[in-house]
Amino acid sequence: MVVLRTSICGAVWASCASGQNLGLLSQTFSTSEVFMKREVRIDLKEDSISTGDLARLKLKVESLPSGEIVDPSHMSVGIDGDSSKYLLIRFAEPLALKLSDDKIKISVYLATSQAKAQDLDVGSETEFLNRYPETLEFAIKARLAYAKTSRERLFYISGGYNGGEAAINPVLYKGNVWKIKASPINQIDFGFALDKGAGSKADPDFLNIGLNFRKIFPLHRESIRNTLTQLSQFRSQSSSEKRQTLSRVAGELNQKNAFFRSVVLTPLAPRLETSLRGNGTGYLINFINNSDLQIRSGTKLLLGREDQSEVNKDKVKQAKQPHGTLTWDMKLIPLALEAGWPIRNPDDPSRKGNPIMRLNTGAVGKLTYHSPCRIDVFVDRIELEVKAMNRHLFDAESALNPLTNKADALVRGNKYAFETDFRYVFGYVLPVRFFRRRPTLTVTYKKGFFPPLYTYNNSVSVHFTLESEDDTNVSDMKVNVKQVEALRATGAP
Secondary structure, eight states: OEEEEEEETTEEEEEEEOSSSEEEEEEEEEHHHHHHHSEEEEEOTTOOOOHHHHTTOEEEEEEETTTEEEOGGGEEEEEOTTOSSEEEEEESSOOOOOTTOOEEEEEEEEEOHHHHTSOOOHHHHHHHHHHHHHHHHHHHHHHHOOBOOGGGSSEEEEEETTEEEEEEOOEEEEOBSSOTTTOSOOEEEEEEEEEEOSSOTTSOOEEEEEEEEEEEEESOHHHHHHHHGGGTTTTTSOHHHHHHHHHHHHHHHHHOOOSEEEEEEEEEOEEEEEEOSOOTTSOOEEEEEEEEEEEEEOOEEEESOSOOOOBOOSSSOOBOOOOOEEEEEEEEEEEEEEEEEEEEOTTOGGGTTOOEEEEEEEEEEEEEEEOOTTSTTTOSEEEEEEEEEEEEEEEEEEEEETTTTEEEEEEEEEEEEEEEEEEEEOSSOOOOTTOOOOOEEEEEEEEEEOTTTOOEEEEEEEEEEEEOSOOBSGGGOBOOOHHHHHHHHHTOO
């Protein structure tokens, strides 16, 4: 038995080979490395692997030191580009681990040279063809997925001495994003947004509840389709040619990542817009429909290196200490139209039923510093998110009158709103069942006018925040591509 060991960024891996039909390759990574890159590369050193071997791989993922088994269903395994000496494992979503766990061990059982020399039987070939479409489908979704803002995640809860915020955004319907003409809507999600101040009239104070009917237009379908044309002769190819084709296609899909990913059109987004102050005799409630156009981006690396696991190519092969990385993502809203009417205003009943019309434009940008390993317990990442929105009110709308403390004033014209969040995300995970999240210290600065009361804001708040780990919409999409479906049909018994 030959044992090869080298250390990288707080991780030690061992590869063991013997004369048996299966070999074991295991590698232990720091959690910060996994969360930072969303993928890991395993160097096979003296060995190599082909796409045919992927059908016989068995994957086991453990969080250490607890030894808890992690569900591998959101991971994909493939060959890194054209090289057969690297195994690439991608994670669709960040993992939620126990507080005491700071490492992730990945064990892969793979065929050794003796097994590679044997021809695949019909069962192995069928298994291979049935498993590989999932890898291609995941790679396509990763190419199309765009970054989410903090309050677009599945849930966002933030609270402190001076109030708090909450956002819940579950996806209720997933249509096929790939087929543009199939349906006018390919996603429906529920939206819940709460921002409750704790006393100062300058605090925003609202509750929005509604549905969003969206049409997502992927920007790079033609490029992906051109890559998938290599599968056109798949049925007539030999087993070895099929494996080479699949490896080449998967490698090209993984390597090409554009910054702007999708255009999102939301033609219908009805909601109730409510003031929570209860001034005077009751609450102000508006019915609003929002129609907007969004341009969404992926995450772009500004500083640092994506591959943090390289070792020096000297005789000693000492590990390089990885540096932190700085990334950038954004959302542009060039045009949004809000229309509706007040359905309740006890402070000024005459306003009930009057039209509301707003023309909006805005943008959201986020800088994220991902810390290097060895300090991941203290900080996982640091984020700076800035949001700016300008609303032009065509019709007079109810607003809070500071003299009467009632919603009996009227405003119109341009009303801007500016919001900045500085978030310090700790590296450990709270040991709470069903709520294993990284705690975050959030400092928020808000300035401007927020509907429905349009009170001038100029305040700073400090909150303790917990949020879900879905920082992209990869798990919210359904992508059925004809070439991949044909490949899946080819592998059917």
